[in-house]
Amino acid sequence: MKHPFQLILSDKSGEHLFTSAKHHIQVFSTATGAIVGSWVDTVDIMEPLKKQQLKKIRALEAQHARDIKEAEAAAAAEPDAKKQKIEVKPIRIPKIPTPGPGAPPVYNFIRVLHLTADEKYLVGTTDSDKAIIMFELDFSQDNCLRLVKRQCLAKRPCAIASSEDSSQMIVGDKFGDVYNIGVTTPAVEDLKTFPQPILGHVSMLSDVVYAKHDGKEYVLTADRDEHVRVSHFPKSYVIKKWLFGHKEFVTNMLIPSWAPERLVTSGGDDFICSWDWTAETNNLLDTFSVRDLVLPFLSDYHIAPERFWTEEEAADRSLLEREITIQKILAVEKYKLLVVLAENTNALFVLNLADDGKITYNQTLTTDSQIITFSVDANARMYVGLDNKDGHLLDVYQFQSASDVEKLASTTMDQIAANSVVEVEKADDIYPLYHAAALRKRSEFS
């Protein structure tokens, strides 16, 4: 059984589809469905723990050696004492903690894939050693992916952007820090000598975007609180402003290519915000409620975990609300449209983004299976990754105009799915596919 693709990303031309499933990255040709590039993370998931253990052992050994010396010195200082024994406890090798029964399973998968603006590099993250992996793309080779740098970080990276010239990767981590990592500079081994973060939130980062306006560079960051921050780049210690409007976590930020001063943001709120992020004041141009659009597609999956229910809700389950999480928004550049995916639904909502920033409804597309992720190329073709057990993992749509979308026959897409090497024995072995809803905060502390 084929493992569904957790991430899919097309290049601008739509010739190639970059995908990930578990810890595999596979690149497919959309013309033939053939694999043109692949990479597997071979680093053991226990690697960071092993490193930690080694460090502890070294420290203990050093301490042990010092203890012995001290004991010897003490013995030498008092030669008269009769029963003088050099007593130093032997080192106890620290154990690598292993999860006990009932512990949540450990997964190892690629969380983000990012293609630089010039499409020279594909950048991803690993779970095993919390690294940023950078591949140079060369389609003249048998395997188009050539790993040029693997940089471990102290905390798990979870958002990637790149500078205009693709020389710098701007990487946000789970701890809220953003690092600037060069592509050509050698990887830093000792994390103590790793450069300081260029900016930071005191909250998990969910998205990082690089932007340029009026000849100046900026980096936009969004986090698990409701903050969206605009900082200058590379002097990111100068903050331009915060964009206030969200009430819940923000999962994605989109700057449409046809309107570089616009910004569309979404996340755990049941609305989408449209901004002029460059203005000094009155940045929020529109909020568009997706509530009525999304609600018919939600299921009991979208109800809060039981431990967060109030007594009334537990007594009367009809009080429980289904929560909306917008997982992704992408633009269809050619027709100035937005496409919105609410997590774990089988619908895509097409919206119009007017020049004044106002958002209006266009149409809804539905699929047979739940949608995991999607990608749009410059020719207005949209690739949709499906949560499907029968091997039908991809749908493809073509926007013919701003109002006309056509679902294409997907023989090459089925070929791509068939060529994928990531197999599981049974449906239970499929990795969790929906992660964004877990970002919702449920304040347990007073």
Next chain:
Amino acid sequence: MSDVVENTKEQQLLELKDAASKRLAYRNEQDTKRKALKHARFEEMREATPESGAEVELPRKRFYRQRAHSNPFSDHKLDYPKTPEDMNWKKLYPGFYDEKTGKMTQNVEIADIGCGFGGLMVDLAPHFPESNILGMEIRVQVTQYVEDRITALRRKHAEDACNFQNIAVLRGNAMKFLPNFFQKAQLKKMFFCFPDPHFKQRKHKARIITNTLLSEYAYVLREGGIVYTITDVFDLHQWMAKHLEEHPLFERLDKAWEEQDECVKIMYNATEEGQKVDRNQGSKFIACFRRIPNPEL
């Protein structure tokens, strides 16, 4: 014999419980009083206490004690405005609210981050009548103490030149939500007095001064604004000074400046933590920094 031991143990337990419930009862009582008084307007309050307020009792600190540490990363149930414009300052500084225009007549320009029991604010209040001073504290009970203390001071000194209308406290996480309260360049002074040292290396991000947070402080501080730091932990002093010195938007002020600055004097002597250090004959380390203009961007 063992019976006696058990009895005393039980008794101790009872006494402990009793003390705890006494503290709780006291706080509950203060709670009711606070709710009745907190949002009362200045003039009304004066009417309510026609005497000079000799009978006004200051809250007793021992009923509000709370563990000195709080995890700044956890998601507390916090009340904070969606934007700085949404902040209702009238609630905190009723004396400076103009009913006619619906605006505040003066704004918060001084912030005491992690104000603890509020000693610094109380001492600063008479020196900065033209600025509102805000204390931010993450611990619930400590915030309540400061609230009660300010309410009592306002009543007690209603007729005096310094009536403490320009100081207030709110419970909040300054590391996460500072920009929700203050506009760009709103503040002229920020105080960081005896912050939690977070000794462990892996906890260093929890410190109140980090290179990434300093950018946020630089955002809310105006050019020429001052950051004051004081601590009794030498390591932390070095850490704070190092990070501020390294930050491109701050410059260190020298000893001569420190000696002539009134706030340094007040900070050195005012806070409860500072007085505790004096009692224990510890040292206090000070470092002050000026917010310099943004570079060419």
